[in-house]
Amino acid sequence: MGDYSKALEFYDKELKISEKALPSNHPSLATSYSNVGSVYEHMGDYTKALEFYEKAHQINEKALPSTHPLLAASYNNIGSVYQDMGDYSKALEFYEKGLKISEKALPPTHPDLAIPYNNIGDVYHDMGDYSKALEFHEKALKIRETALPPTHPNLADSYSNIGGVHNDMGEYSKALEYYGKTLKIKEKALPPNHPLLAISYSNIGSVYNNMGDYSKALEFHEKALKIRETALPPKHPDLAMSYNNIGVVYSTMGDFSKALAFYEKAHKIEEKALPSNHPDLATSCNNIGFVYNNMGDYSKALEFYKKAHKIKEEVLPSNHPGLAISYNNIGSVYYDMGDYSKALEFFEKSHKILEEALPSNHPHSAFPYNWFGKVFRSMKDYSKALDYFEKCLAIRQKTLPKGHADQAITYSNIGDVHRLMGNYERAISFHRKALNIQENVRCNPLDCATTYTNLGETYRKMKEYSTALTYFQKGLEIREKKLPKNHPDLAIIYHNMAKLYLSTRQYNMAMKNIQQALEIAQEKLPSNHPHLLDYRKTFEKVRKKL
Incomplete structure (x- = not known):
């Protein structure tokens, strides 16, 4: 039911009785310690969880033979906490100890042997080593397909784990x-x-969201929510998870007011149901911060991102990847505010943690390079921007399957820098590489719209206005279909089209488009936002021509 304080209360009572009634090395006492450890783990108190799991493990080591399944289970419990803490090498060490016992104690097709394989697969998944993750999850699946009936829930878990990696x-x-x-x-x-x-x-809803099929994503997340509203108490953390998932879809669609409403529902539940320093509370603070940042309310965004960071600093080790995400989020606000030196300071902190915490082949290690590229592009240091985007691309080419959507985004970023440097043919070449992926793989259509817009800008600079207009219209069509009418990304295309019509002396069309851009920007962006200032300059240029 998600009521951890109640669970802890009852397990503590049971533990006190067991401590009085049983000898200090009795296996049943180990079970009591494990139960308490499990609650602390769910509460996000990893230090306490380790303390109780290790007490259980010490008893099991003394009381049980070295190949006993309960000893394997206690290694798995300790491994799980280290995984939560982002200490993947420690997690693997304990999971592999558990596996070694299970391999000795159990026949090769025993269903319990699938558990350590799954655990190891999960760690490799977190480390971004997807081929290793699949290898171990497929070992687990093979055992379960042999040993279990075709409708067994554990078989479903294996399919789900493999689906998550893909x-x-x-x-x-x-x-x-x-x-x-x-x-x-x-x-x-x-x-x-x-x-x-x-x-x-x-x-399934999350996959459809990644594919840019938002109506399908909402359909599945709403099915999940309906079940949880029926089956769970009103302050259960899983109910908050559903609200967060729906918020993510609305956020991706750019419907930030709806996203905020769902994120706040989730946050309200988590504040009641979880301890004040639980990592899930940090996640919901991050989500709310993200929406405020996209709405241009930077002070609110920083407030929530800093709340999230404070929680993470309390509960996570100093090199946990979750802290890197916090630094990255705070940096992104300073970037949007145009405070590039502050942005760089936080992106560098993020980069330092990810370098220490993640293996060199983890896809997330590309993120800081992507942000460095964006900052230096905005600072008009195009050679540095290009260098960082190319580093980002090298990681994504090495760590992701060929034709991955993130590779396409990086190609488009590189193309955009070449445009700004006046290398128009190079720019077109990279945008076409991006489109080869985006038009042929099931990607988020909004990423495709960005590439069309970038291509349009390149052709506009080359004075190939009819080609430029074709690409702007392609980008606009997608954004108008996928985003609300007052989304700032629509204003960008209206502004680009206004500049194009100004160059071709179609001043009425230029005025129509710049007014649309200004209406959105005045509603959605702060008064000193760089985009709004650019739109006003273009408006004045058009006005003088009429």
Whole structure:
């Protein structure tokens, strides 16, 4: 039910009775310590969780033979906490100890042998080593397919784990295939309002969101929410998860007021249900901060991002990747505010943590380079911007499957820098590389719209106005279809088109477009936002021609 304080209260009572009634090395006492550790882990208090899991482990080591399954389970518990803390090498060390015992104690097709394989697969997934993750998840799946009936829930878990890896690899059709297999099993095995069904619907919704199919994403997230509203108490953390997921879709669509409403519902539940320093509270603060940043309310964005950061500093080790995300988020606000030196300061902090915490082949290690590129591009230091975008691309080419959506975004960024440097042919070449992926792989259509817009700007600078207009219209069509009418990204295209019409002396059309850009910007952006200042300058140029 997600009431951790109640659970802790009862487990503490049980532990006190066990400590009085049993000898200090009795295996049942180890079980009590493990139960308390599990609650602390769910509460995000990883130090306490480790303390109790290690007490349980010490008893198991003394009381049980070296190949006993409970000893393997206690290694797995400790590994799980280290994984939560982002200490992946420690997590692997303990999971592998658990695996070693299970391999000795169990026949090769025993279902319990699948558990350590899955755990190890999860760590490799977190480390961004997707081929290793798939290798271990597929070992677990093979055992379960052999040992379990075809509608067993554990089989569904294996399909779900593999689907999650494919989702992060950008292989969305494969992700949907595996998540679909999971859902099929659960629909047969479980009643229609079971919370585990909600997890499957949420996973499928997340894939559709990544694909840019927002109506489908909302459909599945709303199915999950409906189940959770029926099956769970009103302050259960999983209910907050559904609200957060729906908020993410609205946020991606640019409907920030709706996103904020859902994020705040989630935050309200988490404030009641979780301890004040729980990592999930940091996540919801980050989500709210992200919306305020996109709405141009930078002081509010910083307030929530800093709240998230404070929580993470309390509960996570200083080199945890979650802290890097916090620094990155705060840096992004300073970037949008035009305070590039502050932005760089925070991006560098993020970069330092990711360099220490993640293996060199982790896809997330590309993010700081991407942001460095964006900052230096805005500072008009194009050679530095190009250098960082190329570093970002090198990582993404090495760590992601060929044709991944993130590679396309980087090609487009590189193309944009070449445009700003006046290398128009190079710019077109990189934008075409981006489009080759975006037009042929199931990507977020809004990423494609950005590439069309960048291409349009390149052709406008080359004075090939009809070609430029074609690309602007392609970008506009996608954004008008996918975004609300007052989204700032629409204003960017209206502004580009206004400049084009100004160059071709179609002053009435130029005025129509610049007015549309200004209306959106005045509603959505702060009065000193660089885009709004640019739009006003263009408006004055057009006005003088009429």
